[in-house]
Every structure is written in C-alpha cells, then in structure tokens.
Amino acid sequence: MTAMPIALYIEQIVNGLVAGSMYALVGGGIALIYGTMRVLNMAHGEFYMMGGYAAFYLVGRAVPPVLAIPLVAGLLFLVGAAVQRLTVHYLLRQDGWLFACIAATLGLSIAFQNLALIVFGEDYKTVPYYVEGILRLGDIRLPLQRVLMLLVAVGTLLAMGFLLKKTRFGWALRATSQDSDAASVCGIPVSRVHMITFGLSAALGGVAGAMLAPIYSVSPWMGLPVLFKGFVVVVLGGLGSFPGAIVGGLLLGIVEALGVQITSAEWRDVFGFALMIVVVWARPWGLFGKAP
C-alpha cells in the first residue's frame, strides 16, 4: 500500500465519523423501539425515506434548513406515533405478537415504498447542500455540510440522552422497557409511552434522512439499504440498547471509511452483513454489553 498523507487518513476517519453519526441516528431509532416494545421495526427505513422527501419539499419551498430539520423531526414524530397507534398498538395484544409485528411492519415498509413511488414518482430527487463551503484545518479539508451533519447528529443524540435520563417521560420510557407490567402498576400509561417512543424513533430516522438527502439523492427505495445498516449497527451494539447503537454506528462508520482501502464499495455491505452474522452467532448480546 502506498503511503497516504496523514491528513488524508484524518479526513477518512472524520468522514467515517460523519457517516457513523448518521448510522447512530438510524440505529438509535431501531434500538429505542426494540428496547421498549421488543418490536423489530422493518418500516424504519421508510421513516428515513419520508425524512428525505420532507426535506426535499421543505427546502425546495425555500424553508431555511434551520427550520426545515426540526419540522421534519416533528412531522415524522406524528407519522411514527400514528403508525404505532394504528397497527403495533393492537398487535402487541395478540398471541404471537412478535411475529405479527415483524410481518406487519414489513408490510408497511413495502406499502410506504410504493405509496412514495406513486405520489412522488420514481425519479431521484436532489437536495442542495444546506451549507456551502469547506472547513480547512491545516491540510484537512471538510465540506461544511458534513460538519453540519455531525453537529446535528450529536445535538439530536444528546437531546435524546437528556430526555431518557433526566425527564419524567424518560424515566417512564426506561421503566416500561424494563418491565411494562410493573410500569403500569406504577401508574405509567404504557400504551402512550409506546406510541411516543415510536414517534421519537421515527423522528430520529427522519432527521437522518433529511441530513443525508443532499449527499445521496431521495428516492422511494432509499430506506432499505439504510434499514440493513441500522440492523448491523444495533446487532453490534446489542439489540435494544440505545447507547450501544450509538457506539455501534460510529464504529461501523469508521471501519467502513478505512475499509475502502481494502475492499471495493460493492463488497463492503457483504462484509458488513457477514460480520453481523458472526456477532449474532458469537455474542448475541452485542460487542460491548455483558452476557445476560
């Protein structure tokens, strides 16, 4: 391997961190829902997709990004909460709800994709960068768009962490995820907690979709690859662990960025999935957690 300037390495790692922060947003959303409801949400990629479209139409109508991103989050919160209330809410009471939820969200995923295809068309939509310009630190060059992505992701995740640790609702959410019957006996409205959790998860996915929209283009199919990335992330971090998903996301981002040297982009996902299967086989509780 030819020697690469050190600045280039740092650039790669920072790019990996940026991508990883997006994976963390997506994976965090999947983990939140799995952690509280034990539901593997197969439609999570479509929340991401809707975030992309919402950003496209808002920014296209000259809404400034600083307003558009919170709007996307709010919109997706409502979508997620509605999806939970209309489907998962009823399924959780069924016998065999584990499978029913996976199957139903899979159905939702395919329905949302094709609804988007009909409503928005099959052409790929491009979204302009939210900020132009390049940040220069010595030899290191970083597009400001990527810096913004990192900042938004860190800000969003910190806000989520604060919500979970310091607010009444956060306590209720954590209590529900640990023992939902005991939580309801304490007076926590478990169904409402589930609904709000779904909304928060969708909002995280939506923000990721909105932030990545200028990098990749927006299309009805953009969700599926991201869903798979999210699965890799949550398996690495231990399914259902929110902090685990964040660490898993950053790890995957950096490994991918450095791995480009070793393997071509088209085989990258194959290795990612293979790694995930090995992790499930050897450490089903994740790379960092303790065995139960």
Add this chain to the structure above:
Amino acid sequence: MLEIRGLDVAYGDYQVLWDVSIDVAAGEIVAILGPNGSGKSTVLKAIIGLCRARSGTIRFEGNDLARLAVHDRAGIGIAMVMERRRLFPAMTVRENVLLGAYPAAVRHDAEARLGWVEGLFPILRERGAQPAGRLSGGEQQMVAIARGLMAKPRLLLMDEPYLGLAPKVVLQINDIIRRINAEGIAVVFNEQNVNLSFALAHRGYLLESGRLMLGGTGQEMLHSDVVRRVYLGE
C-alpha cells in the same frame, strides 16, 4: 372500601376464579389464603387490573373499577407490590422509588412522602444511587414497598410478600406492614401459610381451586375444619 362481588376471571378458555366475593374495610389487614394455584394471586391482579374480570364487579370507595386502565388505578389510591418485587433492575433505587409517585394526582407532594418513606426504610438513603438489580431479595422487597407507598395509597396490595425471604426478613416486613397500617392504610396480601398470615392479618379469606371456601377472623379460621381439610386433605 373495597367490594368484590361475583368475580369470574379466565385466561383464555381456562377459568381460574369462580364467583369470588370479598370485602375490605378501610384500615384493615386482610389475608387471602389458599394452596398453590388456588387463584389468590389472580384476585390481586384483578383488583389492580392486570387481569380482566369476565363477570362480576370490583368497587373501590364506591367507584366501579372496570372502566379504569391499570395505570389509572394507581392514581386513585390503590398501589400494588408485585410478586417477586418486579423492580426496574437497571434503574437506581431512588429512581425506582420516585417512579411510584408517577400518577399526576400524587406527584405534587411526592417530596414530602419521600421523607416519610425514607424514614421507614433507611436503606433508601444508604443505597439510593445503586441499580436496584444489585440489592438482595429482602432489600428489593423494601424498595418495592417504598415504591408502592409513594403512590399515596389507601389500599396496598401485596402479592406473595414473603416469597423467597429469610425468616428474619419476614419479621421485618411484618413490622413495616403494621406501621403502614397504623397510618390508616388498608393492606391486602396473599400467602399460603395460615399461621404466618394471621400473625399479621385481622381477617382472612380462603380460596380453593378458584372458589371462595371461607372468610373470617384469625380465630375463626385457625380453628376451621375447612382450612384443615383444604391444607391437610382430611
């Protein structure tokens, strides 16, 4: 205060309670007795709403509970200490206890009650910052009772309060239940052992195979032929 009339409960096609009627007056300690699988636990779960009544009514201070969800019952003066404690293991002791005061109706004076509860259970101050999952069984039972008391109950339900506890801890728990009761809180608990139960309870009910066999004071029940037949198969 609590009035159960003709309660039937079934899990799917499997009926576990048949026509059970129970009364609890304010400030009483009532034991629900019976062998394993007699449906004692189901009575408590039906009161808090964790299982649905197929027929019959449960009234608390005159209000029919049927329309109230589980989480709403906590706010009207009923609290439950669940079987095997059921703390939130990854949350701290303090968080566990404070979650007991989650209902909006009891939130405003939670701080004052926390002081009283910490007086009852010194361990809450000593180990408040530790994850609840690390405590011993007896300590967890204290935290579970403390969590229930934070809901400002007038009726405290305790599902198998002695389960898996050392005899010394059982005495401690009894002592605490008496002190809670002295504050005017009615307590309903279930337990297999008749003698153990009447060390504490004013009155008791005996269940066998989901049917109410007998109800009465400790003296009446300890000398009852029915109790002897149910337990000794005579």
Add this chain to the structure above:
Amino acid sequence: MFQPLRLNALLTAVVAALAVLGLPLLGVGSYVLHVMILIMIFAIFAVAYNLVTGYLGLKTFGHHAFFGLGAYGSALISIHLGIGAWASLWIGAALAAAFGLFIGLPILRIKSMAHVAVVTLAFAEIVRLSCSNLKGLTRGELGLWGIPAFQAFHLPLVGEVVFSPANKIGYYYLAALLLGMTLLATAVILRSKIGLAILAIRDGEDAAESLGVNLTRVKLGVFGLSAFMVGVAGAFYAHYVGILTPSAAIGADLMILVIAMVLVGGLGTFAGPLVGAVLLTSSAESLRFLDQYRLLVYGGLIVLVVLFAPRGLASLRLPGKRVPGRPA
C-alpha cells in the same frame, strides 16, 4: 395433525388434484397455463416457507436466498458444465439445501426472533449482493440469459413432450409433479414421528425432549429440506423463464410476496400456502392494469391480515356462524 385424515379433506384434495391435472385437456390458452405455472412455483415456495415458519415456528425472512441459489445454481451449471436441466435442477436444489444447512446451524442456536429475522435477512442480502457483484459469472443486473430449457423426451401413449414458450403443457405438468412431490413430502413428514416432534417444538420445546427426538437434528433437517424445496422452485423458475436477474430471483419483494401468501392463507395450516398462492398470484395477474399499485396492495394486505385475520382469511368467521366444538 393427530386426528386421522378426514374424508372431506381427502375428497377436496382429490378433486383439486384432478382439476389441476385436467385443466390443459380443456384446451385453455397459453396464458392461463402460464398463470397456473406461476401459481405452482409460488405454491412450492410458500409450502416450504410455511413448513419452517408455520410448523417449525422458526420465523425466517430470508428464504428468497434459497430460491436464488437454486435458480442461479441450476442455470449456471446447465450453461457452463453442459449438464442438462433435468439434472441441474436437482444439483441447484442441493446447493440451496447445502447453504440452508450451513446458515441453519447458527440460526437454530439463536433464541430471539428478532435476531433470527435480522440474520436471515442479512444472509439473503449477502447472496443477492454476491450474485449482483459477480458480474463475470452472472452478468449481474444485466441478466443471465440463454438458460437452457428442459430437453424434450418421448413418452409412450402421449408422444413427444416438449418444453418451449409456445407449448407450455410440458412445463405445466412438470410444475404440477414438483408441487405434488413437495406436498407429499410435507404431508409424510407432518404425519410421522418427526412431525409430532415438529409440532411439539412449535408448542413448547419441553414436550419434544420427552418424545426422545434429537431437536437440533430435526430442526436442521427440516430447515435443509425446506431450503431444498425452495431451491427446486427456483431452479424450475430459471429454466422456465430463461433469464435471471438478482433483483427478480433474490429480491426481498419475492420474500414479501410469499409471506403475504402464507399469511393470507393461514400460517401453520396445510392448505394455507396453496390458497394464498392461488389468490395472490391470480389476483396480481387479473389486476395487471393496476401494476404500480400491486406491491402497495400486497404490503397493505399483509398489515390487514395480521391485524384482522391473524390465522389467515379462512379463519375469518362470518357473523353468527360458530366453529363447532369450541366453547363460547
């Protein structure tokens, strides 16, 4: 499965079989035969999927990998090694079964359904991406074409049996034969001691241990057999349509379609996957003009069935009608 085969069930099966076998004699058009062949391919897939997911209780979401492995395996072998489609079909299916045993081992160790779902999905993605990336071998998304058809042969009394796009009768009877074999194998297994063990596994594993059956071996064997059946369906499909792309032969859409079929027909029932394959394939064909809504409808259908008829459409009871023998 404990009760003896009931007379009306047997009668229904015989009538259905006769109807399937008699259909081409009525001189129906090539298009009807084509739809019937598609139904039978999907029926094999759905029956095999149901065997694992409905009966074994192992909820996998990656069975389309075995369809693709059977299809690409058989196609590539017949193209490059000069082995006829009659033999390559079984080799392709065996390849799918081998992969099934390979991936089945780790899957069976996993207790959590979500992990099984994620791993099986990832496995299918690996197969699809590999077929798509190995362009030198598979031509990727450009499509692998020139897949030989089944060779014609002479049958006494009937004459020359040919396999061509113009004359689909040969394909039709071959598909019917493969479906019949799949159903027969499934029925034999479910009525055997292994079948008892399978049902015991589904209803709680403790019972199975006491039957004296090696659980892991039974599960793995059934998983491998299911992969083999799906591989057969895939291989037949390859030689029938003559062209393969990774997205068509290993796409997640395929899995979703089969899941919809099994759910609509009734998960864990013998006739469910057949009913589902007939309903969904024929409705898709008759709604061709709604083509862009097709997947939207499938997705919505899965959600509705799971919500309102979790045991399949057949379990939807008409108001006022009771299933006899069940308490109110």
